[in-house]
Amino acid sequence: MILLLFVLSLLGTIYCKQTTLVLVDTLATRETHSIFLKSLQERGHDVTVKSADDPSLQITKYGEHIYNNLVILSPGVEEFGGSLSLEAIVEFIDEGGNVLIAGSSETTDLIRELGTEVGVEMDEEGAMVIDHLNYDVHDKGQHSLIAAPNSGLINSAEMVGKPNGSPLLYRGTGLITDPDNPLVLPVLKAASSAYCHTPSQAIVEYPHATGQNMLLVAALQARNNARVVVSGSLEFFSDAFILSSVQTAEGKVYKTSGNGPVVEALSRWVFKEEGVLRVVSVSHHIAGEKEPPPSYTIKDDVEYSIAIERLVGGSWVPFQAPDLQMEFVRIDPFVRLTLKPSSTGLFSIGFKVPDVYGVYQFKVEYNRIGFTRLFSSTQVAVRPFTHTEYESSALNVFNDLASPRNLVI
Incomplete structure (x- = not known):
């Protein structure tokens, strides 16, 4: 061994x-x-x-x-x-x-x-x-x-x-x-x-x-x-x-x-011994869960994180930066937020999915003098509510059926 x-x-x-x-x-x-x-x-x-x-x-x-x-x-x-x-x-x-x-x-x-x-x-x-x-x-x-x-x-x-x-x-x-x-x-x-x-x-x-x-x-x-x-x-x-x-x-x-x-x-x-960045991992999921869903629904609360490392002295160490941003893009960015850094090189943020369905991308692009260009893109689908997912939909149906005008005496 x-x-x-x-x-x-x-x-x-x-x-x-x-x-x-x-x-x-x-x-x-x-x-x-x-x-x-x-x-x-x-x-x-x-x-x-x-x-x-x-x-x-x-x-x-x-x-x-x-x-x-x-x-x-x-x-x-x-x-x-x-x-x-x-x-x-x-x-x-x-x-x-x-x-x-x-x-x-x-x-x-x-x-x-x-x-x-x-x-x-x-x-x-x-x-x-x-x-x-x-x-x-x-x-x-x-x-x-x-x-x-x-x-x-x-x-x-x-x-x-x-x-x-x-x-x-x-x-x-x-x-x-x-x-x-x-x-x-x-x-x-x-x-x-x-x-x-x-x-x-x-x-x-x-x-x-x-x-x-x-x-x-x-x-x-x-x-x-x-x-x-x-x-x-x-x-x-x-x-x-x-x-x-x-x-x-x-x-x-x-x-x-x-x-x-x-x-x-x-x-x-x-010779790329300094100023080199790499993406280690990307994670996204609905708040409170751990795995990404097959698709998101409009107005979902989403958590996104990306781990980045930097090459220093021949070893990879956690990258630190206060100005790394994430965009949630469908042709144009619907959301643009500054990611919260951590000492482990993990950058994260939470946000609400826009009220517009379609195909989106989690996109991170970091261009700074002295560093290699960092780019990460993850594609996801966002769907609208189904007819049973609208707020109070079931209650509205019951109220309509129970209303006086629908009673037959």
């Missing part, structure tokens, strides 16, 4: 282990980005590092994905090797795969086109983010070694963790997204004084990307909950930037940059 439990535990561990393919321009990236890669391995990822033009590259085999995640640290690749292609990566995302992409000021058209496929446009080749106010003193005069204020980070602990208060070092190109696209999230915005341009060229026309309309890091959570992170800087994830101290142009000195905590948290998020 003990052996059986051990085997099942081992199988569960193997099943939960994530496989991650890392593509690089040169194998030297394993050394320059060792902290980032080591953190993946320490969190249980089976990491495979290959050159982006390796002729043996493939992410699917016999119609199944070989990897859960794809990391592209190769902004200079002109063409992927093997069977890997732009179309294959897009299909990988469409089928739920997660991707992290790092660019640079020399990003090739291939990586630029991949960014466009996920709603993120990288500025033209050679362009770098420049900020004459927010730069590190180690900059070589172009003011392209940005010390980005952490106030530009998205307000989501699930995505960026708890920043240490230090600026984030960044050297690379700017990103542009459609602000009306609800699926693309601004992870790190540039400061209002920043712009993107080729440093060696004079500015003749107004820069394409400027101020807080320009992003340094962007993220996409697709409708199928696949996640993509795009950074315009490969160095953002490097050991040098993670370990470096920061001294701003104003003279403020920070022992370490803010890159480390953000890179750790962001990689957890994009």
